[in-house]
Amino acid sequence: MELSGGALSIGRKQLESHDSARADELKAKSEAYLAVIESACKNSAKLADLLRGGARLSGLELLWDYHIGELFRVNLNMLKTIPAHELGGYDFVVAHSVVLTKMIRMESCLLYLFETQKQYKKLQPRWVQFQYDAIISDDELVQKGLANYKEAHLEKIANVSSRSSL
Structure with missing residues (x-):
């Protein structure tokens, strides 16, 4: 039994529509994951900037207790809930785990x-600065992780777009 040209056309359009919807869903999920990573990295950079500026430890603790700490906890919880197997590849998983x-x-x-x-009331300024420098170095790796994630994301979106337009 032969199918008519109209039936084939309808079937092809349904497949194209399904592929387009799947590509849109993949893009939306990837954009959401990117937003979570970007938000976390933005707060990491703000903390590093405070430390670069020589924030006093007592003032930093107040900021942490009333603002920054909660942002960090929320960011970490959101990062932890991203399923690594859904990120879309090795580069995503590595960047996410670094961040x-x-x-x-x-x-x-x-x-x-x-x-x-x-505990000790008075800490050696050099030791505090050493800890600040370690946090700043960690932030530099966080920012590199973000750059790598964005690069992988742009490549993924380009690939999805090119496949869905075929």
Whole structure:
């Protein structure tokens, strides 16, 4: 039995529509994951800028307790909920894990500083600066992770767009 040209055309249009909807869904999910990563990296950069500016530890602790800390926790929770198997490839997984692990380390380093200050009251400025420098270095890796993630994202979107337009 032969199908008419009209039936083939309808079938082809349905397939194209399905492929287009799938591409749109993939783009939307990828954009959402990118937004989570960008938000986290933005807050990481703000913290590093405060440290570069020589923020006093006591003032930093107040900022952490009333603003920055909660942003960090929310960002970390959102990063942790992104399923690695859905990111779309090796470059995404590596970039995501770099951002996540370095931000966890940044937070733990700060919390350790705050706890140590409570215990000993007066900390050696050189030791505090050493910890600040470690956090700043971690942020540099976070920002590189973001750049790598964005690059992989743009490539993915270009590939999805080119496949859906075929």
